[in-house]
Amino acid sequence: MAKHRALLFPYVFSILILTMSLLCKAIDDEDRKPYIVYLGSLPNDEAFSPLSHQIGILERVVESTSASNFLIRSYKRSFNGFAAKLTDQEIERLANMKKSWDFIGLNDETKRNSTTESDVVVGVIDTGIWPESQSFNDEGFSPAPKKWKGVCEGGKNFTCNNKIIGARRYNSSSARDEVGHGSHTASTAAGNAIKGASFYGLAQGTARGGVPSARIAAYKVCEFKKCPGEAIMAAFDDAIADGVDIITISLGGTSVTPFDKDPIAIGSFHAMKKGILTAHSAGNRGPEEGTVVSVEPWVLTVAASGTDRWIIDKVVLGNGRTLIGNSVNSFTSNGTSYPLVYGKDATSHCSNLDAQSCLAGCIDRDLVKGKILVCDASDGDIVALQAGALVLSIKDYEGLKSYLNSTKHAKANILKSEAIKDPAALIVVSFSSRGPNLILPEIIKPDISAPGVDILAAFSPVAAITDSPDDGRHVKYSLLSGTSMACPHAAAAAAYIRTFHPEWSPAAIKSSLMTTAWPMNHTDDVSPAEFAHGSGHINPVTALDPGLVYETSEDDHIKLLCSFLDDARVKLISGENSSCPKGSEKGSPKDFNYPSLAAVVKPVTSFTINFNRTVKNVGLANSTYKAKILPDSKVDIKVVPQVLSFKSLNEEKTFTVTVFAKGLPDGSHASASLVWYDGTHRVRSPILVRSKAASW
Template structure:
């Protein structure tokens, strides 16, 4: 979703000083913009702690300009941040910021950006069963608080009922700002930080992500009668606290920081954030800054990877303290089939499955081939089909052109078309989406679309119909990486593999704030949508389950448990594939697909304490001020032993190979049984030899730690770009697997490996 800034210009019949821009020192000042301003944590040598909130606000206000005009009646301070950063958001001109730079204690300032959102069967697909196993053992996330920062909440939705819920824990310090509705033991907090709005969700995205993470059990959930069953979030008995930071204009950085500031102070355990911009240095990335403060407080953070795939280097949220989540499909499909006049059939998907659509063949036409059709006509953009004769026909439209698939269907319907087949572009491959189309439709793969085009060109009277087959469970090739899921390598920190993991993000059914009767005649309050926005809350829910079962685990331990137990094979025991059905690489799946039950008992974990990131950040060649902005404390990199990226105690390896050997160390902690032993098993990447010392790790006690070294050396084998392998520590009960990606002297790539599966 692209962020759109809407500005309203008013002509006011007020005094001349109000109507005309003020002139100061012979210059007309620039317009006011909202700036994020970072300042030092100290005032006159005194550290400003949270307990001195009044002093902090006074310190911040000392940076603001003194008003020189009675016309300056708009409050300058937008937010005064107490937890996430040392700084504030304020409305300033560029000239005022220039003056501010001269003041002692100023660090940096930038005009805030507007970031986009990354937009019943999932628990079962993840191996969670209601009456046994990990889901039951974890008490369904009972007692854990998930903070969802998104577009708000629909408090009266049945997914947020509090049947079976205990009261919030005593540590909860948040509040409920709903007017005309009430919070309960499920939805324990609702706050708004989006301009001129309320905590209520008028978009749907926030309700959907909240329901995915922690929606309570709801029987009879469905969308257009499809995907029928008992809906539940991944952590159905976890508490929810929602923070509205986005509206129709997108998600403003100042609001994101304010929401994070509140969530941390309120006492949440897990933060779920399906928002992100482009790749940005961590010291200039408000999400990286705010989430670092969260992990300093022991809060786990899950963020979406972005929806800019399948192109490489398209990730959002690349910081190593964040769990960065890519999207996969599940084994559930809502199937429709395009049946052509030559008898061939091509399966696709749609959630709208009319029972009365005729089985007889109808005339079939390619949109790009009618009325002197252009590429725009092929995309079925609005008003592109009005001059062509499509009445009563099945119309083949191409995906693309910046026009949504539902909008394409509206154009076909308005032009008199009877049905639509929408074909992927080449990049989207085999990723199909089940959506609420406004007419009979089916979304098919690029390969199927090409075959349908070829059929149209092969005959003077092509025909087709659509067969609606309903919900089918058991797709053996699942999980597959979604085409839209953003890919690595990590631009800001190439020595850290991202994304970390993938989870369900295609055709996810979850709570929706309103019925969609304005489009169809359904009254469903559930909706099926797709995006890494949907994958992120799945992992947030898993984190809540793990936190409930292991309250002493740190955010890094929870993250490690998920990553080292992730699946790299699909349901057919073949390697997980990408959108083109080629073997997916680690820049697509990270450590693999989440397996909650295995994550509950990982055997070993890789711990990282917040202070461990300081030498890592200095090793990125950030200066003292930049590191201090992230760490929220004074740092002198000259007194810190700088760390190379690959030395961070991360559960994966991303190595940029040099001509000489590279040796790194890792430390693992035994969270399994005492008296356990683990043997190293190495699958080396092509072109690399790996030596691990020692090859056997033995633990007498639980929580005991052991350190090993791993050395990477080049071999004589020629590898053009990158290769990958694994290091696994294997005991009688566990396989603790870390992916290894090696790029060769600046040739890092994120393409498919070329293996067809």
């Protein structure tokens, strides 16, 4: 029997919003207790003022401009921190201030090259942008970099500034964002730091982009969620010529498209030729295998993971049992319970199977008015969350169904969402699309994971918060989840690296992010784990100094394409007239100089696989790296040579990794890691060998 997960849709929220009330409570000095807030090492920056930084944090926590009255002591000589009198509520607020950028290391104290960062242009191919948002205010920004060749063609009543230095629209009268998606991704990548941002009090703190000093060029290719391929191609054409440095594109189809027919694959290939790295969302069709839609080896494909903050919602059933699920719910029912109705009991014209999944057009609005609708999940968590539903686990779903069947008068109360700390949340979420790469199984996709759950960022004030037609709320900042939110995190991390290494190629930047990624907790809903998170979770500060990088050129990519495509199809992608090698000279995709290593073998058959790789030294001129294998007992792995000695920067060394075993059962896999270590740098690459299952 198929397992389902329940969705709860509150059809009473319009009433509940009207009945919300704010309860104020005077805070006496007796409610305050002394707490020490440790902020780590002092940054190596003469302009940094520890006291100003501490007062700024304190003001946000106590929500008062007289916050200094609560300061007991400032620690500012040898390290950064302070002691203050705080309430329990303020301590909780302080604990929940950690945003996605803080979580991955790009915080207020992070080392930055502000002048160079201001010259970086992030191209956002999406649904447009809302230029009046504070996240895109240009106060303090100088004019656009001299290299910039773009224009502001945003349409009527659309004005660019020194933050949004370029805007174009395709098949639309305006580049203005009426959906919210484009504003959200743009501000996640490069939005200004906006204090006090929240979604109805949830996730309150500072909303900021990963490279807040960078410029933004917006390319609107989508009109009401329809994104024509010809518009996407035009956007890449313009963005490359305009002079963007990084492209983030959180769009994609529902299945893999051959490279020579995919506008994103072709456009991003030409971006790579011009030294521009493209970050692309993996897709939201997980956790099934083979659902990742971004599989081009020249693109940074990004999966979505949680952070150490999780936004939950509780449902109190009429029998007193409390269920916990995932939802961003801004209202409170003030203790009032509402009747529960199952989807199959709320239709007059659909089959039970369709109605219990609440398929479009099945639910009779009169039968659910003033009630809480219970649906079986059919389209995955991400669709449910976009519709404003509360998603329950299978265990809680069974408890809910049991309660529904036990009484004719089932009721429940959905509480307001709350943010909790969850160190175990560093996993790839279920909706994030998984590998394998259905076009090139020798290239592991996704490449990397980044925060993509409950991300607070700018939103279009004219856009609907959810897909529900009854939702009339409008906000300037919203919480969204998806690989669309993870992608601009990775793009900003790439832009951050570029500010320190402007001479690095797209491949070098991508390699630095992959080989320094955090190892992640294995999810229990997919195997192998590399198909969920690739090389691991993004770690941009460490990626500034990766030690070694795996370089690939345009010719390397063409040679790779030639290994499985004919000359005509390769030309459609590259635009070049080069001829592909013939016969044994074609080469193998497994020898493409990628930062991860993968191969497919026949089931239950002995095998020996050789991976040939080359690394470039970008760390210390005189350095020696030793190979270490984090093994899998199902295979043996050998590295030759085991030691790489470098005498200068940019020197290259070649090595071979050999994996051999007596065979793997059909559909099984073996995974390991290769780590090159010089005492300072850890250059890690996943190794994955998978037997070819019958379904492939």
